[in-house]
Amino acid sequence: VSGRIEPRTLKGFPDTMPASALARASVVRTATGVFESFGYAPIDTPALEYAEILRGKGGAETDKQMFEFDDAGGRRVAMRFDLTVPLARFVAEHQNELVFPFRRYHVGAVWRGERPQKGRVREFVQCDADLVGAVGPAADAEALAVFCAAYEAIGIGEFEIRVNDRRILDAVLGGLGLRDRAVVVLRAVDKWDKVGADGVRKELVAGGVAEGAADGVLRLSEAAGATNEETLGRLAGLAGPDGAASVAALRETLDLAAAAGAAPRRFRVDPLLARGLDYYTGVVMEAGLPAMRDLGSVGSGGRYDDLAGLYTNTRLPGVGISLGLYRIVVALEEAGRLPKAAADVLVTHPEAGGPRPALALAAEIRAAGLSAEVFPEPRKHGAQMRYADRKGIRFVVTLDPDGTAQVKDLRSGDAFHSPASALPSSLRNR
Amino acid sequence: VSGRIEPRTLKGFPDTMPASALARASVVRTATGVFESFGYAPIDTPALEYAEILRGKGGAETDKQMFEFDDAGGRRVAMRFDLTVPLARFVAEHQNELVFPFRRYHVGAVWRGERPQKGRVREFVQCDADLVGAVGPAADAEALAVFCAAYEAIGIGEFEIRVNDRRILDAVLGGLGLRDRAVVVLRAVDKWDKVGADGVRKELVAGGVAEGAADGVLRLSEAAGATNEETLGRLAGLAGPDGAASVAALRETLDLAAAAGAAPRRFRVDPLLARGLDYYTGVVMEAGLPAMRDLGSVGSGGRYDDLAGLYTNTRLPGVGISLGLYRIVVALEEAGRLPKAAADVLVTHPEAGGPRPALALAAEIRAAGLSAEVFPEPRKHGAQMRYADRKGIRFVVTLDPDGTAQVKDLRSGDAFHSPASALPSSLRNR
Numbered sequence: 049v050s051g052r053i054e055p056r057t058l059k060g061f062p063d064t065m066p067a068s069a070l071a072r073a074s075v076v077r078t079a080t081g082v083f084e085s086f087g088y089a090p091i092d093t094p095a096l097e098y099a100e101i102l103r104g105k106g107g108a109e110t111d112k113q114m115f116e117f118d119d120a121g122g123r124r125v126a127m128r129f130d131l132t133v134p135l136a137r138f139v140a141e142h143q144n145e146l147v148f149p150f151r152r153y154h155v156g157a158v159w160r161g162e163r164p165q166k167g168r169v170r171e172f173v174q175c176d177a178d179l180v181g182a183v184g185p186a187a188d189a190e191a192l193a194v195f196c197a198a199y200e201a202i203g204i205g206e207f208e209i210r211v212n213d214r215r216i217l218d219a220v221l222g223g224l225g226l227r228d229r230a231v232v233v234l235r236a237v238d239k240w241d242k243v244g245a246d247g248v249r250k251e252l253v254a255g256g257v258a259e260g261a262a263d264g265v266l267r268l269s270e271a272a273g274a275t276n277e278e279t280l281g282r283l284a285g286l287a288g289p290d291g292a293a294s295v296a297a298l299r300e301t302l303d304l305a306a307a308a309g310a311a312p313r314r315f316r317v318d319p320l321l322a323r324g325l326d327y328y329t330g331v332v333m334e335a336g337l338p339a340m341r342d343l344g345s346v347g348s349g350g351r352y353d354d355l356a357g358l359y360t361n362t363r364l365p366g367v368g369i370s371l372g373l374y375r376i377v378v379a380l381e382e383a384g385r386l387p388k389a390a391a392d393v394l395v396t397h398p399e400a401g402g403p404r405p406a407l408a409l410a411a412e413i414r415a416a417g418l419s420a421e422v423f424p425e426p427r428k429h430g431a432q433m434r435y436a437d438r439k440g441i442r443f444v445v446t447l448d449p450d451g452t453a454q455v456k457d458l459r460s461g462d463a464f465h466s467p468a469s470a471l472p473s474s475l476r477n478r
Numbered sequence: 479v480s481g482r483i484e485p486r487t488l489k490g491f492p493d494t495m496p497a498s499a500l501a502r503a504s505v506v507r508t509a510t511g512v513f514e515s516f517g518y519a520p521i522d523t524p525a526l527e528y529a530e531i532l533r534g535k536g537g538a539e540t541d542k543q544m545f546e547f548d549d550a551g552g553r554r555v556a557m558r559f560d561l562t563v564p565l566a567r568f569v570a571e572h573q574n575e576l577v578f579p580f581r582r583y584h585v586g587a588v589w590r591g592e593r594p595q596k597g598r599v600r601e602f603v604q605c606d607a608d609l610v611g612a613v614g615p616a617a618d619a620e621a622l623a624v625f626c627a628a629y630e631a632i633g634i635g636e637f638e639i640r641v642n643d644r645r646i647l648d649a650v651l652g653g654l655g656l657r658d659r660a661v662v663v664l665r666a667v668d669k670w671d672k673v674g675a676d677g678v679r680k681e682l683v684a685g686g687v688a689e690g691a692a693d694g695v696l697r698l699s700e701a702a703g704a705t706n707e708e709t710l711g712r713l714a715g716l717a718g719p720d721g722a723a724s725v726a727a728l729r730e731t732l733d734l735a736a737a738a739g740a741a742p743r744r745f746r747v748d749p750l751l752a753r754g755l756d757y758y759t760g761v762v763m764e765a766g767l768p769a770m771r772d773l774g775s776v777g778s779g780g781r782y783d784d785l786a787g788l789y790t791n792t793r794l795p796g797v798g799i800s801l802g803l804y805r806i807v808v809a810l811e812e813a814g815r816l817p818k819a820a821a822d823v824l825v826t827h828p829e830a831g832g833p834r835p836a837l838a839l840a841a842e843i844r845a846a847g848l849s850a851e852v853f854p855e856p857r858k859h860g861a862q863m864r865y866a867d868r869k870g871i872r873f874v875v876t877l878d879p880d881g882t883a884q885v886k887d888l889r890s891g892d893a894f895h896s897p898a899s900a901l902p903s904s905l906r907n908r
């Protein structure tokens with residue numbers, strides 16, 4: 049073994065094995081098809097950028113997590129840690145070439161040097177879609193409709209999209225004299241699911257919120273009604289005159305999302321939903337699976353006021369969504385809906401005699417729309433059967449010299465035979 | 479502008495704009511569909527690995543080009559510079575989990591710190607498929623068939639795959655007493671297209687090859703006949719008894735590739751084709767476009783004896799192909815075959831009145847299989863028309879209050895109208 053290098057990967061940088069890679073590729077294919085159907089086009093940005101650009105205004109948690117180094121030319125460079133900062137830089141740099149409103153999607157890896165914990169990785173693929181340079185309920189409704197259509201098309205099963213508007217929250221907080229405590233309040237409220245009402249109240253008071261105001265914040269939890277209309281009605285009461293327009297806007301956004309094809313039952317107005325504290329300024333959304341609460345969010349999004357203020361004087365508001373690819377794949381796996389990372393059919397290689405007829409038959413099976421491989425070497429029949437079984441291939445086909453195809457269905461255990469010429473269509477019909 | 483950061487990218491790290499990104503995504507979608515139909519499944523490997531693993535035996539040109547740095551934990555890490563070294567590490571590390579013969583494809587970015595020249599980039603996406611752990615003509619024929627099927631499916635137009643076998647070249651060189659000068663000879667021969675016979679001869683002699691042997695190498699050029707059968711016959715003569723089996727194997731490989739569905743006219747046996755000097759050991763292939771000779775190779779591949787010898791004692795021969803995504807996109811662009819990075823239809827937002835009917839109509843158009851966007855804000859009709867025109871959207875649809883859809887076909891200039899309910903199918907039929 050002398051001279052050999054031990055094959056290993058860095059902590060937090062796992063390989064993606066075929067089954068997961070195929071599932072992710074399949075989800076990406078479906079999601080990007082949905083994005084394109086709404087007029088979104090892909091872009092890509094470099095993995096490496098000037099560190100000062102990715103760092104932006106600096107001081108964020110993500111700065112400490114960036115993979116940064118000096119390149120051979122002495123430039124301070126860093127690997128992107130999300131797709132949002134690169135989008136901001138992209139639209140600022142190319143604003144004269146792009147047509148606004150600008151719809152783009154972006155699927156790409158990002159890197160964060162977090163301490164690797166169970167399930168935490170330092171490299172992961174993000175899948176974002178944004179509509180930049182448009183405001184108003186039609187734009188917000190489009191984001192909701194695209195978000196909903198993506199989960200429908202992926203076939204993730206029962207899902208729910210929680211929706212809120214940050215301006216309603218802000219109005220309620222303003223009424224309680226907490227407008228300049230919004231960060232403390234929203235951070236506490238964001239933990240509702242984890243620590244409950246008492247925990248949130250404790251954190252509020254510990255954070256310097258008066259007891260009366262803390263109770264006012266807690267009343268927000270009682271605003272969640274049986275229907276969205278009920279919730280919106282209660283929010284209108286809590287938000288007062290300042291928030292009335294925002295409540296009306298959220299109502300209109302939901303109505304327009306339904307017109308744009310999203311099933312209204314997918315949406316639930318959640319008065320406590322805040323998301324990205326420093327970032328979102330209007331509608332916010334988060335998708336979850338009622339049957340898999342522990343999984344957490346499988347995607348989120350929202351409206352922001354000013355995407356690229358660090359890089360341009362042009363004010364670019366927008367609304368975007370981000371699909372949680374890894375959790376979506378986990379959900380599909382748990383629901384038994386993962387695509388199979390193996391061909392449908394193995395045509396065996398004869399132990400003696402050439403593989404010509406086997407190769408030709410596999411080509412015909414592929415032409416009929418199934419995937420088919422030929423075992424690439426002469427090997428004992430039993431070994432080829434074990435190979436198909438280990439890989440999860442369903443049909444094993446062996447050609448007799450007289451042109452009869454002997455088929456073994458490894459899923460059902462059935463065996464049958466057919467003239468080779470009739471085989472492709474008979475396999476497809478199973 | 480004070481406080482703003484100038485938006486810019488690193489040299490050699492360009493953004494990918496929507497039209498190119500969509501073209502690349504579309505080519506990848508098609509190619510991976512072909513790979514999957516032959517039983518190949520995707521994998522992914524990390525962008526960052528231990529530098530010593532990517533460096534391998536060291537000393538290669540690529541070492542100097544690696545982006546390397548110390549991570550926060552003091553580990554020497556590097557960004558992958560190809561997908562082959564990671565594949566070798568992957569199969570060595572996971573050999574007990576994988577089922578061999580192992581078919582995998584991999585689409586991913588790689589990074590090389592080359593001096594950026596015109597068109598040279600430091601980050602690019604590779605698209606590889608390999609069959610690892612199999613030898614023989616059926617495996618080689620499969621690589622040729624997958625390679626050919628990918629270009630057919632991509633619709634790149636007329637293409638040609640040059641094919642050779644390194645063992646034939648080796649036999650000819652052995653007959654000329656040049657077996658241990660193979661590197662010098664093959665490097666010279668690889669420049670045939672650029673410098674011609676005289677240039678190659680000069681380089682051979684300058685490299686220490688005797689004049690008589692140099693003439694023998696040049697006779698190889700005369701082996702290219704009008705048909706592959708003719709070329710193979712001449713090669714059998716030149717290669718002598720040592721090379722007869724290799725010539726027969728190449729003949730069988732081509733015959734089996736045809737059985738596997740590849741059109742024989744796509745292949746041309748090229749006695750001078752060598753490819754990756756230190757890497758390939760058997761069949762080699764390279765795809766080009768006769769109508770775009772200047773573009774160079776749009777993909778290549780070949781057989782190797784020992785993929786992962788640096789990381790494992792298990793000998794893993796294989797055969798692989800790599801599609802040149804960027805040149806394929808250039809070729810599609812030049813042939814006017816790029817997909818459009820814009821929706822098929824823009825439904826305008828009414829200047830007054832809500833966008834509800836427009837959103838609903840767009841949803842119906844999408845359900846009919848077209849892509850449709852709604853202008854997301856109320857804006858003057860002329861501004862919305864200019865937007866559609868700049869983006870390259872073909873149909874602009876405006877709904878009258880009575881439910882009539884006014885359509886402008888920006889490609890033909892035609893205008894027509896239709897009841898909204900009949901519009902989706904009438905648009906699809908154009």
